Amino acid sequence: MAIARLRFALLPTPVEELPRLRQALGGPRLLIKRDDQTGLAFGGNKTRKLEFLVAEARDQGAQTLITGGALQSNHCRQTAAAAARFGFKCILVLTGEVSEQPSANLLLDQLFGAQVVHAPDRKDRDKILQQTFDRAAEKGMKPYLVPYGGSSPTGALGYAFAMKELMEQGIEADWIVFATSSGGTHAGLMAGQRLFGYKGKVLGISVDESEEWLKTHVSELASSASEKLGNRLEFTPGEVLANADYCEAGYGVLTESEREAIHLFAKHEGLLLDPVYTGRAAAGMIDLIRQKFFKNGETVLFLHTGGQPALFADKYANKL
């Protein structure tokens, strides 16, 4: 079955060895796949999803992309950039405290010409997103709703093909470790794992969601993503590997462990993590290495999902 896809990510993303970080931590061989280098407006994991989502929007005759997220959402920044690139209007519904000067991702959203609607209270965001969509439809703007994090079955396809790409790069890691939140990356990787026969394990470190929610949601999303590819496979919650031990501080809260992870990657490898997602996932991975969760002969691949513009958000000034 032909699946619509626009090609704008710079693929394949490189895989690099992390020898100095490995030496500092001891333990397994460490690799990193650079999905922070997907090329669209500072890159990140949403770019792969948007190749499928924007194609779907175009095929439905949409003219406006509407999505939502936190004020410093990487997903919203990449969606706004994709909208600009392919001639769509873009409306973003953003939650979080509004500062006087837009910084980091929010500043970039404005550069891309996105219209921003604020939803000060997170509990109202679904309602405001729906109202925004309905109003745009009434005005004839032909809106397409990109789900939070781009995590629909269509968006997840980006990561089913990322798994294929990784296998074609000849990488045989025992573990793929990454930040998981809205579940699309996780679900796509699992669908790809099954479809293309990847033998390693796929372990998502939760940024904000409970293990139970992730297991249910990711397995459903992986099943529907495989269906999009013309061959529905059933995934059960029990086979989703998710670790929610590192998200107690809450979404976007920088604690000492994220700080340490950011410093370790920077000082030993010259690599930048972000304060919200990859900092937290790397902190989890580092803790698991210290606990000897991985065996010594194993290879662990950290999937870098991007997010670095948030390093420059006002929110983290003087905290890093």
Ligand SMILES: *Cc1c(COP(=O)(O)O)cnc(C)c1O
């Ligand atoms: C959105 C995002 C994630 C989480 O990906 P999901 O597919 O939503 O689970 C991880 N890292 C970064 C930098 C992100 O922006």
